[in-house]
Amino acid sequence: MTRTSAPVRRQLRPSGRLLPEDTRRHHRALILQLLFRYGAASRADLARSSGLTRVTVSDVVGNLVTEGLLTESAAETQGRVGKPPVLVQLAAEARQIVAVDLSAEGLVSGALLNLTGDVQDRRVRPLEGRRGADAVALVHELVRELLDATDRPVLGIGVGTPGVVDASGVVIDAPNLGWHGTALAEGLVEAFDQPVFVANDANTAVLGEHTFGDTGDGGLMLIRIGTGVGAGLVLEGALLHGHRSAAGEVGHVVVDPDGVECACGRVGCLETVLAAPHLRERLAADGERGLAEVGTLLGTVLAPVVGTLNLHELVLSGPLELLDGPLLEAVDRTIRERTMPVSGEELVVRTSALGDDVVLVGAAVLVLAGQLGVS
Ligand SMILES: [Zn+2]
Numbered sequence: 001m002t003r004t005s006a007p008v009r010r011q012l013r014p015s016g017r018l019l020p021e022d023t024r025r026h027h028r029a030l031i032l033q034l035l036f037r038y039g040a041a042s043r044a045d046l047a048r049s050s051g052l053t054r055v056t057v058s059d060v061v062g063n064l065v066t067e068g069l070l071t072e073s074a075a076e077t078q079g080r081v082g083k084p085p086v087l088v089q090l091a092a093e094a095r096q097i098v099a100v101d102l103s104a105e106g107l108v109s110g111a112l113l114n115l116t117g118d119v120q121d122r123r124v125r126p127l128e129g130r131r132g133a134d135a136v137a138l139v140h141e142l143v144r145e146l147l148d149a150t151d152r153p154v155l156g157i158g159v160g161t162p163g164v165v166d167a168s169g170v171v172i173d174a175p176n177l178g179w180h181g182t183a184l185a186e187g188l189v190e191a192f193d194q195p196v197f198v199a200n201d202a203n204t205a206v207l208g209e210h211t212f213g214d215t216g217d218g219g220l221m222l223i224r225i226g227t228g229v230g231a232g233l234v235l236e237g238a239l240l241h242g243h244r245s246a247a248g249e250v251g252h253v254v255v256d257p258d259g260v261e262c263a264c265g266r267v268g269c270l271e272t273v274l275a276a277p278h279l280r281e282r283l284a285a286d287g288e289r290g291l292a293e294v295g296t297l298l299g300t301v302l303a304p305v306v307g308t309l310n311l312h313e314l315v316l317s318g319p320l321e322l323l324d325g326p327l328l329e330a331v332d333r334t335i336r337e338r339t340m341p342v343s344g345e346e347l348v349v350r351t352s353a354l355g356d357d358v359v360l361v362g363a364a365v366l367v368l369a370g371q372l373g374v375s
Contacts, residue, residue, distance in 0.1 A: 024060075027052060029373025031060050032090070035070070036374040040089035042075065061088055068094045068153075069372075092116040095155040098146045098194075099363035100139060102161040102177065103201035104356075105227045105276070110142040111357075112150055113364040115372075117212040119357055121149055131178030139184070140191055147192060156195035156371050157188055158363030160204030162228060164246050169198035172245070175263060176227060197366035201359050202248055203239055205317055205352070206232030208362025211375050213353040218312025221305065222352065223250070223298075224359075225279070225318030228263075229271040235309065250305075251275075255297055270301055279322045288326045295327035299334025306347065307339040317352040324351045 030050050035041060041049070047057045064070040071091045074084045092114045101109040106128075112121040123145055130138055143157060161184065163174025169185020171177075188196040199207075206222040209215060220234045229251030233240040240247045251271040252264050259268030272278060273294050282290040306314065316323045316331070332349040352358045369375040 025373070027056060027060050028064070031057065031064070032069070032372050033374045035088065035090045036368075036372075040073070040087040042085040042087055044085070046088075064088075090115060092118075093152070096120070096150045096152045097155050097364040097367045098143055098150075098157040099360045099367075100142060100157070100159040101201070101204075101359040101363065102139070102159065103205075103224065103226055103359050108138055108142055109360060110146050111360045112146055113361070115155070115368065117208075117361050117364055119360060121146070122360075123149075132182075135177045135179070136182065136184065136187060140188070143188065143192060147194075154194055156197065156367035157192065158204070158366040159184065159188070159196070159198040160201040160359040160363045160366075161198060162201050162230070164244075164249075165198055165200045165203075166245050167241075169196060171198070195367070195371055197363075197370045199363075199366055200230065200232070200245075200248070202230035203232040203241075204362035204366060205358045206234050206315075206362070207239060207365040207369075207375065208354055208358045208360075209315055209317070209352055210234045211365045211368075212361050213315075213358070215315075215353075216312055218346075219309050220313045220315065221248075221302075221309075221311050222315040222317055222358075223302075225274055225316065225323065226276055229274045233309075250301065253301055255301060270298070274298060276319050276322065279319075279327075283322065291322065292326040292330040295330025296334050298327070299331040300338065302331065303335045303338035306335050307343050310343060312346060313348045313350070315350055315352050317354075317358050320351060320355070 031046055034046060034049055043057050043061055047054045061070060065072060069091055070088045072086050072088050075087045095115055096112045099111050099113055106126060108125045108127055110123045111119045113119055123142055125138055125142055147154065161171055161174060162176055163179060164172040166172055171179040171182045171184050173180055185196045185198045202222065202224040205224050206220060209222050210220055217237065221231055223231045231248035231250045233248055252266065252269045254266055254268050255270050256268035260272050261267050262269040262272045279294060282294060316328060328349060336344040354361050365375055
């Protein structure tokens with residue numbers, strides 16, 4: 001065997017000099033993250049919890065107040081003598097975020113959200129079979145409409161789309177939309193001159209659930225069930241991307257080699273039994289027993305994942321009338337039956353706390369994380 005290329009030397013840590021602007025950006029993100037997570041605080045509190053000097057904190061906070069991202073208010077003092085300390089907090093209404101969700105069957109949904117993830121305006125367009133460049137044009141139309149509707153500065157545009165998406169926002173492959181190597185982020189940046197963040201819909205959903213869905217800090221896996229089936233994982237506080245940006249593609253694991261053909265060309269993928277249209281057929285044919293059987297199958301697929309990663313939370317996201325009942329119960333039971341007791345001890349199996357908005361909220365988190373360093 002001949003080696004045709006030089007061996008790759010893997011770097012464990014990024015090298016290169018730390019520039020003053022990197023340090024400033026880091027300090028800014030640190031302060032914003034503390035206020036985002038824990039709410040209003042005084043400059044002294046921020047210095048204590050960040051480990052930065054009082055001078056640095058005052059400098060960073062001053063700049064953020066000037067930018068309108070933080071507001072100041074006097075703390076309540078119950079009968080105490082002296083000047084009350086000044087608290088600073090994130091100004092939730094200082095900016096709006098444009099979010100787009102391409103995961104629903106035959107629809108493109110868009111929304112404007114504030115900086116604390118509240119949906120404040122929404123628009124929906126039917127896809128009407130549009131694919132390829134026509135589907136991209138529809139996304140641009142929707143974004144234009146939302147940008148016209150906002151009366152505040154925009155922080156950025158976030159998009160959750162089906163398919164495999166690389167780190168630069170190129171949709172490598174989304175068969176349902178006819179997108180292959182489609183530079184969705186780049187096109188939106190050119191058209192609207194705004195920062196743009198594009199990610200896979202299940203990854204987007206798990207970020208939304210992690211930041212705004214009342215989750216703990218243990219491992220979280222979200223299974224997104226719609227036209228297709230995908231999953232996203234947040235481990236040790238970070239989204240898992242995988243070697244080729246395809247982590248979470250559990251929908252195309254074969255569960256029934258004698259089953260029906262899948263859109264990907266294989267036979268009997270998990271998606272061919274778990275996707276929403278298939279669940280509806282199953283419910284019509286076999287009733288709730290049919291849903292429980294699919295839940296057992298899903299639990300069988302997920303048990304090795306839960307056992308391997310020692311996940312804390314497993315969240316199902318999709319049509320609640322299909323998921324929240326015998327299916328969820330069967331998933332929970334099957335995982336516990338098939339893993340060590342320690343794996344199931346504190347495991348929570350539930351449906352999404354954010355309901356249908358999980359991808360829109362997650363798309364806003366992409367922008368918050370990318371632009372302010374908070375999540
Ligand atoms: Zn498949």
